[in-house]
Amino acid sequence: LPESMVDSHTDPSNPDLAATVGRTIGILGSGDFARSLATRLVYSGFQVVVGSRNPKRCAGLFPSAAEVTAQVDAVKKTNVIFVAVFREHYSTLCDLTDELAGKILVDVSNNTEINHHKESNAEYLASLFPACTVVKGFNVISAWTLQSGPRDGNKQVLICCDNQEAKRTVAEIAQVMGFTPLDMGSLSSACEIENIPLRLLPAWKIPVFLALGLFLCFYTYNFIRQVLHPYIWEQKNKFYKIPVEVVNSTLPCVAYVMLSLVYLPGVLAASFQLRYGTKYRRFPDWLDQWLQHRKQIGLLSFFCAALHAVYSLCLPMRRSHRYQLINAAVKQVMEKKTDAWIEEEVWRMEIYVSFGIMALGLLSLLAITSLPSIANSLNWREFSFIQVKSIFAYSRATHHRQRGFGPAALAYQWVAPATPVPRWA
Ligand SMILES: NC(=O)C1=CN([C@@H]2O[C@H](COP(=O)(O)OP(=O)(O)OC[C@H]3O[C@@H](n4cnc5c(N)ncnc54)[C@H](OP(=O)(O)O)[C@@H]3O)[C@@H](O)[C@H]2O)C=CC1
Numbered sequence: 001l002p003e004s005m006v007d008s009h010t011d012p013s014n015p016d017l018a019a020t021v022g023r024t025i026g027i028l029g030s031g032d033f034a035r036s037l038a039t040r041l042v043y044s045g046f047q048v049v050v051g052s053r054n055p056k057r058c059a060g061l062f063p064s065a066a067e068v069t070a071q072v073d074a075v076k077k078t079n080v081i082f083v084a085v086f087r088e089h090y091s092t093l094c095d096l097t098d099e100l101a102g103k104i105l106v107d108v109s110n111n112t113e114i115n116h117h118k119e120s121n122a123e124y125l126a127s128l129f130p131a132c133t134v135v136k137g138f139n140v141i142s143a144w145t146l147q148s149g150p151r152d153g154n155k156q157v158l159i160c161c162d163n164q165e166a167k168r169t170v171a172e173i174a175q176v177m178g179f180t181p182l183d184m185g186s187l188s189s190a191c192e193i194e195n196i197p198l199r200l201l202p203a204w205k206i207p208v209f210l211a212l213g214l215f216l217c218f219y220t221y222n223f224i225r226q227v228l229h230p231y232i233w234e235q236k237n238k239f240y241k242i243p244v245e246v247v248n249s250t251l252p253c254v255a256y257v258m259l260s261l262v263y264l265p266g267v268l269a270a271s272f273q274l275r276y277g278t279k280y281r282r283f284p285d286w287l288d289q290w291l292q293h294r295k296q297i298g299l300l301s302f303f304c305a306a307l308h309a310v311y312s313l314c315l316p317m318r319r320s321h322r323y324q325l326i327n328a329a330v331k332q333v334m335e336k337k338t339d340a341w342i343e344e345e346v347w348r349m350e351i352y353v354s355f356g357i358m359a360l361g362l363l364s365l366l367a368i369t370s371l372p373s374i375a376n377s378l379n380w381r382e383f384s385f386i387q388v389k390s391i392f393a394y395s396r397a398t399h400h401r402q403r404g405f406g407p408a409a410l411a412y413q414w415v416a417p418a419t420p421v422p423r424w425a
């Protein structure tokens with residue numbers, strides 16, 4: 001599992017860090033990534049030397065503090081070299097084999113497809129230059145993030161390498177640049193790191209399909225009840241309900257089922273542990289998966305509830321509603337009734353709306369506290385206070401305290417994952 005390398009290096013008076021600044025860093029390539037990297041390195045206090053096949057042509061594109069020369073010259077001047085070149089062109093660097101021997105090569109490359117090649121780009125580079133130490137890193141950072149600085153955008157730089165010393169050096173450089181290095185272990189993790197920028201919201205796939213499936217089921221049911229049934233049995237044309245009313249009665253159904261699916265796996269996990277009498281036994285895979293998707297399911301539930309609130313607010317805006325109101329008024333006049341007030345109906349509606357607003361408020365609180373930046377600012381008790389006690393009775397909490405912070409306690413949470421995952425996931 002990834003272990004943050006930050007802790008041992010956060011001290012700004014760290015002599016290792018001080019030694020990194022002022023050091024010369026080499027970059028091979030003069031493309032977008034190389035330019036952004038050079039800019040950031042120069043800002044961070046490093047000497048930069050860029051090795052290009054055509055130094056004259058591209059020198060103007062780099063900050064003036066960076067030296068742009070031929071590849072061979074650049075390589076000779078430094079021990080740490082970022083290879084900002086595409087994998088397909090790695091073999092053209094083989095002319096530099098002698099000059100590169102014994103140096104640290106940082107592979108920053110990405111692929112266009114998941115598992116496109118048999119071996120990762122970094123392992124391929126290492127096989128081309130066996131006398132070098134290859135470190136994988138920085139590929140999860142875009143050229144844009146490098147240029148604009150780590151203030152906005154992803155801060156974590158995932159690093160892996162077989163050599164601890166080289167990995168430490170690159171981690172220190174990343175840290176001086178303002179990024180947060182994250183140790184991902186040996187070079188065999190490179191494949192995993194290279195796949196990260198290519199993944200499309202991996203944790204959201206199942207929850208989104210679940211929400212869509214539920215929506216489809218409930219929509220069909222509501223459509224049959226509110227539109228098809230009156231049409232067939234009473235010959236009433238209620239097709240105008242399709243875009244707003246049917247959708248609006250479907251959304252809360254989806255929201256409720258999704259919310260119950262957030263809490264159900266926790267109960268199942270607790271029963272599982274009670275049944276086996278231990279918290280040290282792994283949950284079955286399906287339950288583990290389910291536990292890990294609770295945050296996304298919860299946020300989608302909140303999304304449906306919020307949409308329902310907006311739809312409901314807009315109901316009286318519709319023309320159909322206006323016509324119905326006028327028709328009812330006309331009918332009332334014809335019947336010579338002057339007062340349509342029904343006390344019971346009035347109270348029902350007032351209480352209904354009030355509860356709806358409060359429910360949405362509570363759900364917003366759950367959703368907001370599940371965001372990592374906010375969840376991190378709460379301690380365990382505060383977090384469980386909001387996540388658990390706002391939903392469950394107090395007795396649950398005493399149960400947590402007896403069982404400690406084991407998976408059973410986690411199981412009641414909306415967000416705490418069953419297995420720790422790196423923040424970017
Ligand atoms: N752009 C981005 O946001 C990111 C890019 N990366 C990675 O960084 C690397 C570089 O990307 P990027 O800068 O965008 O790409 P570019 O196409 O802009 O630059 C590639 C550079 O490679 C150099 N090069 C060296 N040998 C060759 C060769 N034989 N044929 C062609 N070019 C060669 C060229 O520099 P010269 O002519 O001076 O030798 C060229 O400028 C890639 O591996 C990419 O996956 C990773 C993360 C983000």
Ligand SMILES: [Fe+3]
Nearest residue numbers: 252308312356
């Ligand atoms: Fe409602």
